[in-house]
Amino acid sequence: MSTRVLIVDDSATMRAILTRMLSSEPDIEVIGAAADAMQARGMIRELNPDVVTLDIEMPGMNGLDFLAKIMQLRPMPVVIVSGITQKGCDTTIRALELGAVNCYAKPDGSVSNLIESDGGTLARMVREAARVRFVRVPNAPAAPRAPVAHNPVARQTIAASQGDDAGVRLIAIGASTGGVEALHHILPAFPANCPPTVIVQHISAAFAPAMAERLDKQCTAKVRLLESGSILQPGYIYVTPGNDKHAVIGGGANKILAKLMPGDLISGHRPSIDALFESVAQKLGPAAVGILLTGMGQDGARGLLAMRRAGGRTIAQDEATSTVYGMPRAAADMGAAEKILPLPRIAERALSVAGL
Numbered sequence: 001m002s003t004r005v006l007i008v009d010d011s012a013t014m015r016a017i018l019t020r021m022l023s024s025e026p027d028i029e030v031i032g033a034a035a036d037a038m039q040a041r042g043m044i045r046e047l048n049p050d051v052v053t054l055d056i057e058m059p060g061m062n063g064l065d066f067l068a069k070i071m072q073l074r075p076m077p078v079v080i081v082s083g084i085t086q087k088g089c090d091t092t093i094r095a096l097e098l099g100a101v102n103c104y105a106k107p108d109g110s111v112s113n114l115i116e117s118d119g120g121t122l123a124r125m126v127r128e129a130a131r132v133r134f135v136r137v138p139n140a141p142a143a144p145r146a147p148v149a150h151n152p153v154a155r156q157t158i159a160a161s162q163g164d165d166a167g168v169r170l171i172a173i174g175a176s177t178g179g180v181e182a183l184h185h186i187l188p189a190f191p192a193n194c195p196p197t198v199i200v201q202h203i204s205a206a207f208a209p210a211m212a213e214r215l216d217k218q219c220t221a222k223v224r225l226l227e228s229g230s231i232l233q234p235g236y237i238y239v240t241p242g243n244d245k246h247a248v249i250g251g252g253a254n255k256i257l258a259k260l261m262p263g264d265l266i267s268g269h270r271p272s273i274d275a276l277f278e279s280v281a282q283k284l285g286p287a288a289v290g291i292l293l294t295g296m297g298q299d300g301a302r303g304l305l306a307m308r309r310a311g312g313r314t315i316a317q318d319e320a321t322s323t324v325y326g327m328p329r330a331a332a333d334m335g336a337a338e339k340i341l342p343l344p345r346i347a348e349r350a351l352s353v354a355g356l
Contacts, residue, residue: 002029003130006049008040008066009033009081010058014106018053018081018122021115025123037061044074051077051129053122054100056091064095071099077129079104079122089210096180097214101129101323105206128177128296132323168354169287170232170249170256171195172280172307174273176202176295178323180211182343183293187237189347190221195289195354196232196256197221198240198247198280200273202295205242212239228260240271247271248279256284267299273327277303286311289350292337294322298330305336313353314338315346 005028007018015033022028031047034040036058044052052070056063067078080103082092092103102125171194175182179201190197203211209225216223219237226238226247238258240247246266251257266272273292277300280288290307292300294317308314316328316337321344331337341349 002027003126004029004031004047004050005126006031006040006043006047006052007033008035008037008052008058008063009055010035011055014055014081017115021118021122022126028123028126037063037066040066044070044076049076051079051126053079053081053104053126054095055081056095057083057088064091064098067095067098067100075099075134077101077132077134079125079129081106081122084206086210089207090214092207093180093210093214096211097184099134099181101132101177103204103207105204128324131296132177133325134323167287168195168289168313170280170284171197171289171291171350171354172249172276173197173199173291173293174201174277174295174300174303174327175199175293176273176297176299176324176327178294179203181323182317183215184218185343186291186293186347187215187219187221187223189351190219190237191351191356192220192235194221194235194237194351194356196234197237198226198232198249198258198276199237200240200247200271200276200300201242202269202299203242205244208239208242215239226258226260228258230258232256232258240276242271244270246275248275249283250279251283267302268297269299273300274303278306281306281310281312284310284312288312289353290314291346291350292316292328292331293343293346294324295327296324297326300327301330301334301336304331305334308336308338313350315349316340317346318342 009015019030023030032043078100080095080100082088084105212225221237223237225241245260248259267274290304292304316331319325321342
């Protein structure tokens with residue numbers, strides 16, 4: 001069955017381009033195109049699309065206000081289609097916090113440049129968005145969901161010692177679809193003296209700086225883009241820039257170094273959560289905490305298992321609060337997660353393990 005898409009964009013040219021790009025896919029049907037929020041509201045009620053692509057710079061009610069209303073009254077998968085200007089990036093990150101499931105960066109240049117450079121990216125985002133199930137994350141901590149069945153062979157190979165709580169030297173976090181919203185819930189709880197924290201969030205490189213800047217304004221700890229060769233410091237949260245390089249951890253006994261390394265795709269991604277987690281397992285063993293959040297696919301599951309086998313403490317987001325229970329499910333299935341927790345309890349657990 002085809003995925004039914006409604007396109008919302010104030011530019012007639014852009015509506016035509018997006019329609020052409022998506023309609024060429026045999027499993028995607030563009031059922032309508034709206035020029036503004038008012039028209040889109042009526043078409044959503046009438047046509048009930050599976051996915052909406054939404055421009056955020058529109059006359060009348062802007063895309064952010066419209067998105068907020070959608071998520072409040074009728075939550076549904078929305079892919080933001082945004083220019084990569086500074087203003088566009090900032091607004092896109094806010095849209096992801098509000099519940100948009102992904103963001104598609106419109107490149108600068110001609111119409112032909114957009115079509116030629118797409119490479120099926122928008123269609124992939126639409127397909128992924130159609131699989132999203134929306135949940136309301138409670139403000140109060142919820143009881144943890146019982147873990148799904150683990151792989152008994154994997155469980156036997158996990159280190160018996162789970163590390164010294166007061167000796168945590170690093171927190172590593174991986175996230176994909178729905179991750180920006182999840183990070184918005186978790187990171188403001190991190191104190192100014194938190195262990196150095198490194199995040200791989202699957203996001204376009206164009207939007208990573210705006211994500212780091214916005215999180216920095218919301219958090220007590222300082223949030224920065226990760227730079228290769230940096231010595232990681234307590235009180236800092238580092239966001240991988242998404243620049244087609246893997247983030248890995250190195251260094252000696254007294255310092256932790258970050259490196260951005262070229263390489264092949266790992267688990268379908270570059271940067272890959274698996275690459276980060278596996279380097280943390282190798283370099284820090286029991287002196288680290290790994291957190292795997294919502295996302296499509298399996299990236300991070302194998303790396304989280306490596307961390308647990310090395311004695312690290314590991315946490316996966318539960319199904320009830322995940323936008324997409326793909327990566328955390330894979331981790332749970334292979335016994336990689338020591339704890340499977342709802343989103344509101346993850347920061348508390350990680351900080352408790354770190355002795356904070």
